[in-house]
Amino acid sequence: MGSQVVPIRLDRELLEFIDMLVKLGIFNSRSEALRELIKAGIEEFKWVPKVIEAVEKLFEIERKEKSIPIRLEGALKDLLKERGRF
Amino acid sequence: MSYIDTSIIVVALDPTDPRRQHAIAILEKEEHKIISELVLAELASVLSRREELISDLASKLGLSKELTIIAILLYILKRFNLRYRAPTVRAKALPFGKMYTPIAIATELSTTLKLKTLDLLHVAYVKLLKEENEPIHTLITADKDFKSVEKELRDIVGIEVSLIK
Numbered sequence: 570m571g572s573q574v575v576p577i578r579l580d581r582e583l584l585e586f587i588d589m590l591v592k593l594g595i596f597n598s599r600s601e602a603l604r605e606l607i608k609a610g611i612e613e614f615k616w617v618p619k620v621i622e623a624v625e626k627l628f629e630i631e632r633k634e635k636s637i638p639i640r641l642e643g644a645l646k647d648l649l650k651e652r653g654r655f
Numbered sequence: 656m657s658y659i660d661t662s663i664i665v666v667a668l669d670p671t672d673p674r675r676q677h678a679i680a681i682l683e684k685e686e687h688k689i690i691s692e693l694v695l696a697e698l699a700s701v702l703s704r705r706e707e708l709i710s711d712l713a714s715k716l717g718l719s720k721e722l723t724i725i726a727i728l729l730y731i732l733k734r735f736n737l738r739y740r741a742p743t744v745r746a747k748a749l750p751f752g753k754m755y756t757p758i759a760i761a762t763e764l765s766t767t768l769k770l771k772t773l774d775l776l777h778v779a780y781v782k783l784l785k786e787e788n789e790p791i792h793t794l795i796t797a798d799k800d801f802k803s804v805e806k807e808l809r810d811i812v813g814i815e816v817s818l819i820k
Contacts, residue, residue: 620726620729623726627712627726627727627730628730628733631734637668639712640669641668641705641708644705645665645666645797647704648661648665649662651700651773652772652774652798653771
């Protein structure tokens with residue numbers, strides 16, 4: 570898979586941090602540092618597509634059952650009681 | 656634009672509440688609706704205590720219980736076309752130190768409104784979001800405590816209270 574050049578605007582503080590990582594020899598260049606940090610960041614968000622898919626499934630369930638699948642019987646009473654406790 | 660209180664969402668999700676269809680109709684009819692992080696936190700709290708529902712949906716969706724609650728919150732946002740807006744993260748300096756802005760506003764409003772903490776916090780979010788250029792004119796709720804300070808909310812925050820009956 571070929572790589573592409575993407576222009577990115579960074580604030581000074583962030584850039585100084587990237588430069589420090591390069592200076593310490595953790596990465597060979599700014600480009601490598603940013604690439605690796607973006608990869609690490611993406612790992613943190615791997616759950617997002619699963620959740621988006623689940624939201625679609627909830628809409629499917631609603632279509633099938635012709636009713637909102639989240640049923641919170643008596644929840645208002647609990648909520649207001651909780652608000653009253655504070 | 657209307658600020659949607661957690662209570663009206665909860666009514667819309669309760670098949671045993673006689674106001675349910677009305678709550679759904681209001682949520683579906685209103686065009687511009689905004690919620691705060693407090694609404695998400697209250698909803699997550701209500702959902703987290705419905706263990707049977709969450710376990711059942713977690714198994715249907717193939718997710719952990721934590722992610723199931725996030726999926727449900729997203730579904731609710733999408734289902735009722737609610738826009739979540741976080742206030743700009745700021746701290747307000749008070750004589751006893753820095754305080755997260757919504758809490759500081761709630762503290763300031765407490766003497767005048769005399770509401771319970773969570774109600775006060777909702778009003779603080781409305782005030783803050785209005786200051787951050789969200790044209791909120793109505794608070795839609797099923798919590799009658801807001802109605803008891805209707806005049807003060809009109810005078811101080813510049814919003815009307817719409818209470819579902």
